Amino acid sequence: MIKAKEERFKIIRSGPHYKGIEEITTQSKDLKTALQYIENYGHFPNVVKITIDDKDLTVYAVNHGYSGRKFLNRNATRQKEIDESWAATYRQKWIQLYDDIVELFPVEKEIKKLQLSLKKKWFEMTKQGIKKEDYREITPYWCNRLTLLNGKKLSKEQWRRYLITSGVLYMSLCTKPNQKINPITFIEIDENIMTWGYPSPKQKERILRIENEGIEIRKGNPDWGAEKDKLYFVIKHGKILID
Numbered sequence: 001m002i003k004a005k006e007e008r009f010k011i012i013r014s015g016p017h018y019k020g021i022e023e024i025t026t027q028s029k030d031l032k033t034a035l036q037y038i039e040n041y042g043h044f045p046n047v048v049k050i051t052i053d054d055k056d057l058t059v060y061a062v063n064h065g066y067s068g069r070k071f072l073n074r075n076a077t078r079q080k081e082i083d084e085s086w087a088a089t090y091r092q093k094w095i096q097l098y099d100d101i102v103e104l105f106p107v108e109k110e111i112k113k114l115q116l117s118l119k120k121k122w123f124e125m126t127k128q129g130i131k132k133e134d135y136r137e138i139t140p141y142w143c144n145r146l147t148l149l150n151g152k153k154l155s156k157e158q159w160r161r162y163l164i165t166s167g168v169l170y171m172s173l174c175t176k177p178n179q180k181i182n183p184i185t186f187i188e189i190d191e192n193i194m195t196w197g198y199p200s201p202k203q204k205e206r207i208l209r210i211e212n213e214g215i216e217i218r219k220g221n222p223d224w225g226a227e228k229d230k231l232y233f234v235i236k237h238g239k240i241l242i243d
Contacts, residue, residue, distance in 0.1 A: 211238030
């Protein structure tokens with residue numbers, strides 16, 4: 001198990017007997033995992049040199065804890081040794097440590113994209129900035145792609161049963177802010193990739209990159225292809241992005 005995990009990082013340990021981690025090399029995207037790994041498998045090092053994306057940084061342990069877990073005292077006989085307030089205090093210190101490191105070594109954010117194909121008429125209206133949103137029917141397929149129930153992703157079959165038992169109107173009410181019972185939220189999307197049909201990557205004139213301004217469930221604009229008084233997933237457009 002340890003060997004498999006160590007394949008993710010380049011690790012230097014101290015001596016054949018005390019094998020504490022002295023140095024570890026990682027990519028910025030794996031930084032949090034690396035810190036947790038040092039704690040779990042590093043044999044309580046006080047100081048570790050971390051190389052992140054070819055940049056060096058020396059990190060000091062927070063009371064021998066990089067990820068906020070309290071190490072059990074092997075001589076302790078009472079469960080009260082694990083004190084929640086203690087753990088919360090040092091978990092917060094670790095979060096601060098991690099955030100401090102990320103400030104020095106920013107983690108490049110993965111751009112989350114949603115691709116939507118259009119007929120030529122709607123594509124041209126979107127390209128001209130006339131059509132400010134796109135509509136998708138509330139089906140198990142689009143529920144699975146766009147929404148979370150209680151923070152969890154459901155299968156298309158689970159959404160099919162949900163729509164049969166609860167209905168679209170109830171679902172729309174569950175998307176309201178501060179909804180506490182069965183809240184429905186939308187997945188995070190950075191860009192809407194709008195295409196005229198299904199072009200190849202070389203057909204750039206048939207592809208638009210647009211900032212995503214959020215998703216709602218509501219009625220759409222009949223002038224933009226929505227049926228009157230019908231509820232849709234409304235995918236909102238921001239500004240058009242230029243490559």
